[in-house]
Amino acid sequence: MFKFYESPKLKFSIVILLISWMTCSSCAWFQEKKEKTAKELVNEGINEFNNGNYEYSINAFEKLKDWYPFSKFAVLAEIKIADANFRLKKYEEAALAYKEFTNLHPTNEAVPYAIYQNGLCYFNQVDTVDRDQSSAKTALDIFNRLIKQFPENIYVNQAKAHKKKCLKS
Template structure:
């Protein structure tokens, strides 16, 4: 019985400490947390910025600064190159505030999160495809936005990366004598990237590839 009483006393003591600590921390006002987050962000201390803005969002969810905190958390993750966390935060912002004026910026940043992960043509091409999807979505939904104009130059790079990847894969199949697979890739390349330099190369390779494929 004594052990049980002692257990409850310790539990109450710990919970009291936790309550005191939380109460002490929450002595910071929303304005103070905004100031802390802004100062940390400006200084490049993005982890501290995330903490300050997260505290603001958690402690003062109905504050006029809460939406700003959500956006700056995503931006801080982006600056830290924590792109998965940034995408999650940006998408959460868009889902919660679909009519907010920052949505074009949000879509652009999601596109950049993928764009910044573009790799060599022999690697995974998902970043190029995903960034292209976001940039096209931005242009379709907000054609007059300044961010739509910025997206245009990134689209060309994405398309170039994807066409080079398709040619790389098609050539690989050709070299390994998988002619039917190579033919499909060459045809796909021509159909989807008709204006690319890679498309012209594919056109030159198709006759020989089709000939070899028919022999098998």
């Protein structure tokens, strides 16, 4: 009896078919979608942020930072990731991101904002008087830094008000 699957022609045909399929599957014609541009990612991140979808916003901004680290939008992505974490009440992550932003971009116009928000991260972690007050101390130090470095900034009055509350706690 003839065994069709043992035929050398059939084996050769199957190998050619597999090679063709693998070649075609790697072609751009078969790809699902091309990578988004930096502009598309920043727009997506901002839209998600404005709609309250902070996790999706962080995801879009993280992709932007990873895929386009030298893009003009990368700095914006850094601050928006911190803002999204702040809105999610992930204060430790937000504080770290704000601090990193001020260290990486000391001359950026958003530095006073980042310092203020960093202070708020610690301020929002201040508990009652009977608990560890290290968050209050850190917030106080950060607000003092803002007041000293940027005395004319719009965030100074708010920092002073929060500073008084820190001293009371």
